[in-house]
Amino acid sequence: MRILVVGAGAVGGYFGGRMALAGQDVTFLVREARANELAENGLVIKSPKGEARLSNVKTVLSARIDGPYDLVLLSCKAYDLEAAMDSFAPAVGPATTILPMLNGMRHLDVLGERFGKENILGGVCLIAATLDASKAIVQMTDMHAIVFGELDGAARPRGDAIAAALRTGGFDVDVTDAIVQQMWEKWVFLATLAGSTCLFRASVGAILGAPGGEAAMRALFDECAAVAASHGHAMRAPFEQRSRTMLFAPGSALTASMLRDIENGLRTEGDHVLGDLLARRKQDRAAGATPSMLELAYTHVKAYEARHAR
Template identity: 45%
Template structure:
């Protein structure tokens, strides 16, 4: 299986490195600056029980001429349009595209460009970041990548993709409804971003003050209500897990979007929050706390853009 990983950042770079270390045919589609850095230093992953250092196969958009069997699309939503243009030569009649973005709007974008057939659903569950050297730091478990046909039907290509992932030590359980799994991840990430962004602190810092835990659970209730109204109720077990995550004392957990916010970087506010807010309005679900988080992130976004 020829694999193209679009992006070699904290998520795509991590999964691609695991696949390459397992001997898979993996190429990373990267920008020229990232390509130069990776050629000079190599692709490195560090973290608990994990040390990877390899010389990755790289390609830039101007040199991409072949098609691939599997495309792992792992870019921020702000780079989605450019990435879609760049990867177009890689998509042939038998290509499967697994997008690893949060939210849902990217599915329509990709299907509009490549048609419905190549586009699978995808969910990444991994806690990674890039350090000052551009190395990938895995901060905590898990290492999970879910995928499936968006209509829920079994398929040989999904089985083949999952076999390749599993062979690289990536947990990839079978899911009966990948679209529902994407919604449930969306609920988790919007809740975590809203809580940490509005309170300006890690999960443990929010819980350490009066009302912090109750605030987190109120945000979770809003996000879960939108998913339920859309036809994808979050299972009680997942709600309970997210609730425990939000109320863990002294937890240092922060999502990447919050880290982008405090660092003064652009965020994925429209793709993650704006789209969810629009769907909530269409479904007549009130989301005042999520709307407040979206407002704050939009003000930040405008400031970063120089508006």
């Protein structure tokens, strides 16, 4: 299987790198500067499972894509989606499958309009990773998984073929007939985590230890879950229990990557993770004009972005 990984950052670099190390035909679509870095230093993964280095990394610039790929693995930031689609468009043919691992749901519509809904899978990646100062990929926990499936829940041969290629990387892979449900569930969890840790500029444990912190987080989680339910994706009991265990663990150092983006003066995915969920809440007449923690969290992130832009 000919695989194109869009970008070689923390997520795409990790999963693509693991597959390339296992012998899969993986090419990274990158900009020239990143291509030069990878040519000079290789792709380095620092992980609880040990350090790995991929030398002779296969990279390609958008202008030099030489034809369709079988699989496009997409892990860009949401605000880069339009530019990313332009860059990998030459790699998409009639038989190409696109597996996005973005948060939220809006990207499915955008990708479907550009490349056809039949070519798009739903996907969720579970990993905590970042790039360090040397551009090495640092996996911060031992969790590394990709869950994907057809958007209509049907089983098709391409699912088995893609799963077989992904599994060579040694990370966990699951093909599901309920990927849309799982995407909504992750969205609820992430919006709660990002919204609260950004709003209060603190870890879960610090928020819970502050007066009113736990009540505020519970209100945000319940609000996000209500949006999902109003769109036909009520939280399943096992997921809700796991989420509450993680989100309300006393002393937890857990924060969202969006908070790290703010602390580092970077752009955020506030529109995609918080804004789109808020827009869907406003479509729900039952929500009415009740006080909205989600709206407060989104306003906070947008105020940061306005200041950052200046």
